[in-house]
Amino acid sequence: MSRLLTAIIFLLGISSVYAAKVDTVEVYSASMKKKVKTVVVSPEKGTPKATLYLLHGYSGNYGNWVNKTPQIKNWVDQNEYLIVCPDGGYDSWYWDIEGTGDRYETFVSKELVSYIEQQYGAPADRTKRGITGLSMGGHGALYLAIRHQDVFANAGSTSGGVDIRPFPNNWSIKKRIGEYHDNQTAWNEHTVIELIHQIRPGNLKLFIDCGTEDFFFGVNNALHEKLTYMNVAHDYLTMPGKHDWNYWSKSIDFQMAFFNQCFQEKPAAK
Template identity: 65%
Template sequence: MKKHIFLLLAVIASILQLHAATVDTITVRSARMGKDVKAVVVSPENKKATSTLYLLHGHSGNYASWLKTAPHIKQLVDTYGYMVVCPDGGFNSWYWDTEDKDYQYETFITKELVPFVEQQYQVGSDRVNRAITGLSMGGHGALYLAFRHQDLFAFAGSTSGGVDIRPFPNNWSMKKHLGDYHEKPEVWDAHTVIELTHLIKPQSLNLFIDCGTEDFFFQVNNKLHEKLTYMNIPHHYLTMPGKHNHEYWAKSIDFQMAFFAQCFQDQSVKK
């Protein structure tokens, strides 16, 4: 897949004037956490979706954050014809399962949310009908979950992702879940994306990673790109001018969603 394909799709999506997609707010019961968790579901207005993109928010965000950051996601959904699900991932969960019973978001996404969505909306339940991506904490979460659950996801991405948490041991309350880095480096290694690349099976995941060149996560994204390249793991890596902010994410989501549209389209052609 060539970069110009999804760049072209993004341009087309940005200029088309379409009807707004259907937006639902749903509540999913998490038996694992013993609480209700909300999610936004964006469905194409005039087409039955067969594929789903799970779109994760960043630190201190919630299920509604993405549509506030990039309201034009509704138009992108109508253009591409697949469904987008934005779950609540907690204030600072990083989408891990932790010792805190209120932070079991790996289990929630993979074992509770996905089956619920597919049952309620009758979308495809094959792995080639599922993609996952997100911003910042959610970018880390998307790759973390995809690497660990390749039976569920065929496509994964990250925008401005915290793909190596270890350079930030005192930030975002991570040590609340993992302990102090200097005391438990092995725990941090097991919970950071860049140390999980060995899990990727050949030809299992199609990956798209992007980051702004002025982002404080730019260097860790470069390191992940270098490691994937060194290990001969195919992936698409895009850098653009931009900081770690809403302006960048409102732009990068165009490229992310165009990429997954191409992935879903390629799979439908193979069928």
Template identity: 60%
Template sequence: MKIRLTFLLMLAAFFTAQAAQVDTVLVKSTAMGKAIKTVVIQPENSKSKNLPTLYLLHGYSGNYANWVDKVPKIKELVDKLEMIVVCPDGGYGSWYWDIPNDKNYQYETFVSKELVDFVESNYAVAKDRSKRGITGLSMGGHGALYLAIKHQDTFAAAGSTAGGVDIRPFPNNWEMAKRLGPYHEQQESWNSHTVMEMTHLIKPNSLSLFIDCGTEDFFYKVNLKLHEKMTYLNIPHRFLTMPGAHNWDYWSKSILYQMMFFHDFFYQPAKK
């Protein structure tokens, strides 16, 4: 369902700005045998001991500090929307996959298991899936949907902003052939690692989904195709398009919509 949210709702998040606490921590990954830098943004003076957690992934060639450095207003959103935001380092061109026989690229296991365990052992967050969400930009947008679909027992809501939601039209880009092999030789592997071919795995009423993309983005067509496919398959989701290209100017705007979506999901009235 294509949506247009009002900025009046967004502006409410900025009244009486506070100063969220930002920590950079090292999270041990047993799967990769190394510690992964991760930014954790916590609301200031929150009274809740069971905050929801939003895992927020960076894009290709990015790092753990991208979101808080490029979009500092995210700290105000964390304060006002009452959630913890966790930004792990996803490596260079990992696409958040586990690559067989490559210990340096086990990012699916790290984010979906090791990182979640660390956060829930060290922070005052809720420990049930209804309070866990995941989203990201570009490579991280694909990664968020990929991980949420594969781990529906862990995440209850997922988003993507300007995500590379179908990797197959880009067989020579962004290190993907190094991870999966050449597309013309490893088509089955590429199909199993692209969100576009994973929609059949989404269980009914399992995931709350929100996808957005700028109309001038080179990923716009694949996002539109994913929206059309989900609509055809009656997979509930929200889809938003706005003017914008594949850059931080667009992402700094879209994060407002993304975080409002997750806030509404986390704090929806309990079903009777």
């Protein structure tokens, strides 16, 4: 993690040259037939060099990240990439679920990406797209990245609910995919830890972190061990912390540093 730490120290040690712009826009979702509020943090000058989609957690909303961790504007200032924070609903888990009207997988991975690149001039290049988030959003980011590797090349999670099965009665999950004991196949298909076999070799750069006092710490360790066993390259960081904004206000700097490094890497010579 030394390169990440160096990047963070460098950023925090210099002042911003430009003030990042923060827009709240309403993006129409044809799949859900409604407008979805989205915060877009963009550099004041120049064309964005990349885009990071940043997802909120259960019961959160589109404004959480920019209000709780204002330092993300510094990353935009210094590194000239967009940060996009869509509203993912109170408890959508960023799934497309028949019968609920929710199509947040489709919205984020297709409709929102198209809107951002048309309206903000962000590069239409999977290597310049990243996605991460916290808790439900950490699960959502990895879930979407794995299922849409043609869209995203870089993905992360902080305090992510990366295996939902140990929590069969929590966070409205059973309302969406049924009771666990009657619908184990659906639960397996909607949990990140059971999808990693779909990652094509070398196709996703991954960064996962979790606080050691977090109730999701065990499932994040299990994901790390399974990724290691399956020889899927990834970075994994643990730090003291609970499932709260005290932790996320620190972990987001490591996440931002990771994605900035990904965006700056040049394609390998063919």
